[in-house]
Every structure is written in structure tokens, then in C-alpha cells.
Amino acid sequence: LGVGVMTFTSGPAAAYGLPGKNAAELMIDMINARGGIGGVPLKATYVDEAQGTQGVIAEYRRLAEDKGNQVMIAALSSANCLALAPLAEQLQAPTIGWNCDTHQLLLDGKSRYYFRPNGNTIPEFVAYALYLLQRKPDVKRIAIVNPDYAFGHDAALIFKTAMKALKPDVEVVAELFPKLGSANFQTEISKLSASRPDVVFSNLWGADLENFVRQAQPRGLFTSSQVVLALGETVLQRANLPDGVIVGVLGDGWWMSPDARANPVTKAFVEAYEKRFGEYPVFPSVKMANAIIYMKAAYEAALKKTGGKWPSRDELADAMRGSTVKTLTGTTVTRKDNDG
Structure with missing residues (x-):
């Protein structure tokens, strides 16, 4: 099961983007260790946003046109998210904005395939x-x-x-x-x-x-x-x-969050992250982890609805709409405009 993940892995922004990539790797390994999703292991393809918006658009299109990549997790930069949103609609590719904080992203309320499970x-x-x-x-x-x-x-x-x-x-x-x-x-x-x-x-x-x-x-x-x-x-x-x-913490965070620190699943994630990477997860790490949890919940809901038949992209997007998902930091409720 392929998934495209976009973040900064080089340049100055990598100080923020690499903790997100680290969390994606860890979460995917943890999911695969438990049998994957519906018995299918996850495999991520990472795209470096440091190449610029035009390069990110080209990589997104390449990955989204491959039906083996049913979901895209994109992106870190608000500018890239705004550029990718119309492309997600055009290619009918369910896309989770793991760090798209700009309030402009879903303002028109018309998005069918772009979702943001965190705040703005x-x-x-x-x-x-x-x-x-x-x-x-x-x-x-x-x-x-x-x-x-x-x-x-x-x-x-x-x-x-x-x-x-x-x-x-x-x-x-x-x-x-x-x-x-x-x-x-x-x-x-x-x-x-x-x-x-x-x-x-x-x-x-x-x-x-x-x-x-x-x-x-x-x-x-x-x-x-x-x-x-x-x-x-x-x-x-x-x-x-x-x-x-x-x-401050922008969006979902573990540090100084009573709800997150009291959650045994979150504690296990934090311990595993610190053991693997030698530092504690910062809020970009947690936002990425929550995005993957959100994706996994959509697959599980869609599989339940289809009676175990592997869901289509439209069935995955339907599962995300209006969903309520328990994450590492609380509960995400997806509104009618696909904002969390």
C-alpha cells in the first residue's frame, strides 16, 4: 500500500520537516509490525519540499497518478498546500494536509479530496x-x-x-x-x-x-x-x-499537553520516538503521526463499509468526510468543509 509523504528533508526548513518524516517512518513501522492495514503493509515515498513548489507539484502528480498510491499526505508548506489543493480535486486523490495551517486552504468549503485533521x-x-x-x-x-x-x-x-x-x-x-x-x-x-x-x-x-x-x-x-x-x-x-x-505549539503537540501525556498510546509513541531518534517528538512529529492515524482510521472505516473489499479512492474520501478519529492528542472531528 503506497502513500506519498511530502515534507522538507533538506535546507533550513528541514529542522521542522525532518521531525515530521521521522514520525512518519516510526508510525508506518509500528503499523506494519501489527500487520499493516487490512493485512497490507504500508510503504511511503518521501518528497522533499525544498525543491520548490513546481517540483512538489510535479512529484505529487507523478505519485497521485499511480493508483498504487491511494492517499497523499501533503504538505508542510502552506504555499505548497494551496498549490496542491486544486490538483487533488483534479486527480481525485484523497490528500491529508498534515501541516497546512493557512486558514485559506479550505475557505470555499468545496473540497472533496483535501482534508486537514488539525487546526488552522x-x-x-x-x-x-x-x-x-x-x-x-x-x-x-x-x-x-x-x-x-x-x-x-x-x-x-x-x-x-x-x-x-x-x-x-x-x-x-x-x-x-x-x-x-x-x-x-x-x-x-x-x-x-x-x-x-x-x-x-x-x-x-x-x-x-x-x-x-x-x-x-x-x-x-x-x-x-x-x-x-x-x-x-x-x-x-x-x-x-x-x-x-x-x-508555543502550533496545532497538535505532546509537550505540556495534559490530554496527550495521559494517553498510554501517546506515551508509547513518545518513548519509541526518543529511543530511535535520540530526542523527544516536537509538534511537527505529532501532527504527522496524527495524520497517519487519520489515514489508517479512514481505511478501517472504508473496509468495514465494503465488507472487507479493498476500498477505492472515492470510498476512502467518503470515510474521511465527517469522521471522528481519536488521535495521540485528542479527538479530531472532520467538519463539512473537510477541516478538522
Whole structure:
């Protein structure tokens, strides 16, 4: 049983993408050790998103046109997800967006083959505004440093709008959008320091986030301002953050999640992941694992409905629509627009 899996396995974004690939390998091995799905073993083909959107589209088409690959798990980048969504409809290929956080993905409510079992940017970034104001209700001046593409600009707009709605006297003193994949953030750090914000909000991720943290900390940014790192959990095992930084998890996570930590299946996954890879799973790992659990549940539901006959792609997509699936971090309910 083939499945196409798309993530970043090279370049700066691999710091985020490889934990996802690691989780996919582990979950598939665990499923196969228990007999596969319906007695059929899983085999993944991995596509590196670092080749760019056009390359990702070509690889997706190649894999989806092979009927042996009934399901695609794609992708990490919001830009790639937006590019693949119409192709999934055209090729009638059930596709699970394992890390497609942009709220734009399923806005029209017309998708039949693209599914997202995790949350999206609007509730995620509104939550940061709410939590920040609980921690720092007197905030007056905020600055934003986000990557220069849809995910970064969407997050900035959502966070600003939420802050203005909740606390109208808040002033945005800086908005910076460094190029994705930047290695040097000294210019942005200088501008942030000069703007004297009470709060610095960032949804930098991957190696960008690691580089920003390592360069900003010696210059005192983390002590002069309250820093909010929306995707900060991914660097906790690689960089030392000072006390007081608000560290976020985007979507499904195991770290600091009471529901996940109380789940014996999740505990077994975490232990197996740490034993194999020498580090704990970060939230991209958990989101990927949940996507595979979601896929497995769809196969099992479809097989039950067909009386054991191997399901078609349409029967798999039907099984995903409106489904309720218990994952490592809670329960995913698929809405009518295919959003989880």
C-alpha cells in the first residue's frame, strides 16, 4: 500500500520537516509490525519540499497518478498546500494536509479530496493574543517578526487584529518580514531593539527560528521585551531560552499537553520516538503521526463499509468526510468543509 509523504528533508526548513518524516517512518513501522492495514503493509515515498513548489507539484502528480498510491499526505508548506489543493480535486486523490495551517486552504468549503485533521491559523494565533493579555495585560507596544510568505503575513494580520480587538490602545511599532531561509537576523534585531516594544511576536520556524534565537539572545532582546515564539517548542531541545519566554505549539503537540501525556498510546509513541531518534517528538512529529492515524482510521472505516473489499479512492474520501478519529492528542472531528 503506497502513500506519498511530502515534507522538507533538506535546507533550513528541514529542522521542522525532518521531525515530521521521522514520525512518519516510526508510525508506518509500528503499523506494519501489527500487520499493516487490512493485512497490507504500508510503504511511503518521501518528497522533499525544498525543491520548490513546481517540483512538489510535479512529484505529487507523478505519485497521485499511480493508483498504487491511494492517499497523499501533503504538505508542510502552506504555499505548497494551496498549490496542491486544486490538483487533488483534479486527480481525485484523497490528500491529508498534515501541516497546512493557512486558514485559506479550505475557505470555499468545496473540497472533496483535501482534508486537514488539525487546526488552522485563526484560532491558533488568536489564542496567543488571549494568553499574552492574561500574562501581560498592560502591554502597549508590540512588534512582529515573521517569515515573508503567506503563513507569516497571515499570522501577523490575525495577531494584530486580535490584539486591536481585545486592547484597542495597542500600538504596532514594527512589522518585519525577513526572507524565509535567512541565516542572518542582525538587521531585524537592531530594528526591533530600536522600536522599544513591550512584546515581540514571531512565528519564525525551522532553522530561521534557531538562528534568530541564537542571534537575539546575546543582544538582550529576550530581556528587554516579552518575546512570544509561536512555534518555539521546536527549538527547546536545540537552544537555551531564558525564563519568561512564551513558547508555543502550533496545532497538535505532546509537550505540556495534559490530554496527550495521559494517553498510554501517546506515551508509547513518545518513548519509541526518543529511543530511535535520540530526542523527544516536537509538534511537527505529532501532527504527522496524527495524520497517519487519520489515514489508517479512514481505511478501517472504508473496509468495514465494503465488507472487507479493498476500498477505492472515492470510498476512502467518503470515510474521511465527517469522521471522528481519536488521535495521540485528542479527538479530531472532520467538519463539512473537510477541516478538522
